[in-house]
Amino acid sequence: MALLGMRGLSVFISDVRNCQNKEQERLRIDKELGNIRTRFKNEKGLTPNEKKKYVWKMLYIYMLGYDVDFGHMEALSLISAPKYPEKQVGYIVTSCLLNESHEFLRMVINTVRNDIIGRNETFQCLALTMVGNIGGKEFAESLAPDVQRLLISSSCRPLVRKKAALCLLRLYRKNPDVVNIDGWSDRMSQLLDERDLGVLTSVMSLFVALVSNNNEAYWNCLPKCAKILERLARNQDIPQEYTYYGIPSPWLQVKTMKALQYFPTVEDPNTRRALFEVLQRILMGTDVVKNVNKNNASHAVLFEALALVMHLDAEKEMMSQCVALLGKFIAVREPNIRYLGLENMTRMLLITDVQDLIKRHQAQIVTSLKDPDISIRRRALDLLYGMCDVTNAKDIVEELLQYLSTADFVMREELALKAAILAEKFAPDLSWYVDVILQLIDKAGDFVSDDIWYRVVQFVTNNEDLQPYAAAKAREYLDKPALHETMVKVSAYILGEYSHLLARRPGCNPKEIFTIINEKLPTVSKPTVAILLSTYAKILMHTEPSDPELQEQIWAIFRKYESYIDVEIQQRAVEYFVLSRKGAALADVLAEMPKFPERQSALLKKAEDAEVDTAEQSAIKLRSQQQTSNALVVTDQQPVNGPLPINQLGLVRIPSQKMEASSHNQGLTKENGAVSKVDPEPAPSADFLGDLLGPLAIEGPPAATVSAEQNMISGLEATPNAADALALATVGDQSNSVQPIVNIAERFHALCLKDSGVLYEDPYMQIGIKSEWRAHHGHLVLFLGNKNTSPLLSVRAVILPPTHLKVELSLVPETIPPRAQVQCPLEVVNLRASRDIAVLDFSYKFGTTVVSVKLRLPAVLNKFLQPKSVSAEEFFPQWKSLSGPPLKLQEVVRVVKPMSLPEMTNLFTSLHLGVIPGLDTNSNNLVSCTGFYSESTRAMLCLIRVETDPSDRTQLRITIASGDPTLTFELKEFIKEHLINIPTPTPAPAPSPALAAAALQPQSPITRAGYTDPGVMLAGLL
């Protein structure tokens, strides 16, 4: 029967099955492919039946995993055959062999269309099925109207209409324009009245897609969905064939509840009441029965009902019922239910009211961590991670640590990372945190990434109280026999910095510390050797009074590595050796590491990235949305220093302003001293007076300097201008729980220097920007991307322009469909020079969460600059003609971010201030020329001169001239902002570590962007 006339196919399948091994199989298949190829070449001799047979063979071979790179035309040609049997094969095989982007498909669009609009019902079905399965954009454009006609036709039978509905759904996914919203909301409402449950099932799928994209257009359908659900749940008027194990189509019930979840809320009180009645009935009336299928089906409905209850923001009582139910589920024997119980409990964590109820099930959840099923273990881990807070952190983290030793290899890294994050986030005290991380390294060193131990080093560095404790702990671990290399690294680092704090304890004098660390030297890898060398240098420095014997030992090691093959190690050995012979200078160079700037944990970021590849994101989302737990903010917190936009982990101690300022200055002087000592060249004489035009020396009158410095310092710590005030306001405004996952201030500053990149990102959405600048016009495009599988609603974007900018933003759509990106062009016209900044006031809704942010737009002064190259003959007359204030302004700038001249040249170039080399006879000076464009000034030439002092890179003098006093002033202030250290949101310490790094490793490839990241910084140092 089935294989009537296709004996060849069964014979072939048997042959393949009888092959003894892969090799034989390949031979048999190659032979068949050769055969098919010859037969197709000579098409005339093929009967339709034979052609069918060969095409099936091709599909079979393809299915077995072999490449079939020919014969697609033959399969396609069957589609245009006049008879059903050939056509059927043509359609099915084509839709299996080709995917939507295959160019051949284009050739059959017409044939397919003829089948769709033709009268033959069976042909219609075949065509609709294929288009529904592999139709692409082109199909959408040419076939959608015909498919729509079939769906709403009263003369078509259900079998055609249900296929038409799903086919249209596919075409809609490929091109949403094929469904015109205006006409469709009424049409959809009618379609939902459908009596045939087969058609209604397909129509509901189509509806879910439409409503997920634009719920507002389909409000009128909401009551109908509620009615359908009610009818199904009460089993009213449902034909027997549409019940599944006694349950009225569970699939349609689930789908209807999915659709309801796309409406932000249900306002009509009657509908709402009816809906809750149904939901209550489902929640409470679902029993566990023996029959697996019935059980699955009823629980499929139940879990969807649970999702809908959560979405609708039910009363607390109902939520508690849900938690109780889930609590029951996570303890049952049936693994599916256990899995889903855990999964849904994790989702419920998003509802604040019930978090405490969920915590009551902690013991059971911990048990699930030992479940034989990895799927369940993953859910349990995710849930524990999500529910952890200050109250239960100790228990949970300790469970995770215990589990670590027995966990699957595939889960260990994730586990280690999560334990580290929780320990960091919720530690009741810092010493516990250090204990956890050290245990983590001890138990699962292989799975502890560098980020984790960098982080512990950061904490120890930033918290003086912690230093002796950490050093003592590190010393203890060194006594253990088999030590993981990461433990060697972290212990060596900590002991290098802080072992002197232990000096009086037994076994902790410098020599003993050195000896025990040095025992590890022969067995460690190169990066660790480098760390050990630094540790030795530090130990030497801390040894007071110096111990000649120890010194000899360490020098011997340095000498040994002087000719080592690894450049990094060699360099360290050479430098430390020379430095350590300089006596007191050593103490300056190897001074204790300055505190790290406070910032987001790289770990959280990493967890977010890693999660994509492992499991569902709910717990991670939750984590990244949560506000900082204050458990660990130790002392002296002064919000003035900046609630940093990404300060999710308020862990690092924020010192008081005063301390910051003074330590900052100290740091600078110290390191400067070191630099000049290391520098073998004599410092070039500061030839400021021999300057070609300006008579004023950089050492201005003391009073002026002091006030300038004060300005700078207050500039660093308070809010220097409107822009930064806004940055703070941004944070203050964000009462919402969704936190950005990029550093907004950093993104903004990066975008000031380049024309495209990410401006903002949170767990749900990303805003990118791309801009083009021509004279005083700017053309920007905002890319609003939805990262989710559900739409972002009530999207709103308004530009708050400063007075000097004319800004026009094109219409922003209210909804961003799932995983979609919309582009909103933005036109900017610059009226005059100003440093004020346009702000994008942006908000959207995700589920019930409203996210609202204010973002600074990088439409800043330098975007309207175009570097000019002028000759000396053009420059000097201009320079002279613009004499004195207000057209020409001069200022001594202090607390400059130390940078070399080439670095400064780069900075200027990226600010569109063209640097003209050779114009100034003094090689320490920098002259630049640029054109500024605005509607009021048109093109205006600006001339800039910067005089630097090679012996003190923290100060310079800047002179700016242009034909417009406002422009001169604004440009001067603007350049100052970029020269001093405001751009990084972190207040002071950034320059000092950078300099320290530079002092130790002159060739260290630390980029400016890089050194703000403590991880990178640390890596650079080690």
Added chain:
Amino acid sequence: MNYIIKIHFVILLSRQGKVRLTKWYSPYSQKERTKVIRELSGLILTRGPKLCNFVEWKGYKVVYRRYASLYFCMCIDADDNELEILEIIHHFVEILDRYFGSVCELDLIFNFHKAYYILDEILIAGEFQEPSKKTVARLIAAQDSLVETAQEQASSISNMIGQATK
């Protein structure tokens, strides 16, 4: 633009890892298809009995169920309803069972094209199409009879030609 697709693909695997049917509703290239099958075989075939029917894979979920020597697998998004998919699998199997009369792996090997016809009546565009087993059975029977009639006609014509040219 990407819209939620319910089922990304359907794969039938034998216990030995042989593919018995594949259907892709999201676009995957040939290379990706091979890779997916290889990864999933490693993940699913090694799972013991009495574990749950869900496997987390690359941010997706694979819902699978074993019937004798065959594994039926469907891949969905992580936040989709797993049990619903599990019962789509069972629904498919019941229909196959009714069609072949106590279906076994051999039926699906030698009549793999039938399995494709049946699947096309249950899923389109990765969405569930027909909850009624009766309706599906009726449609498949109608298709079969169409094919048979056409074949009979063809063979009677070829007989006639054969007779005439004797």
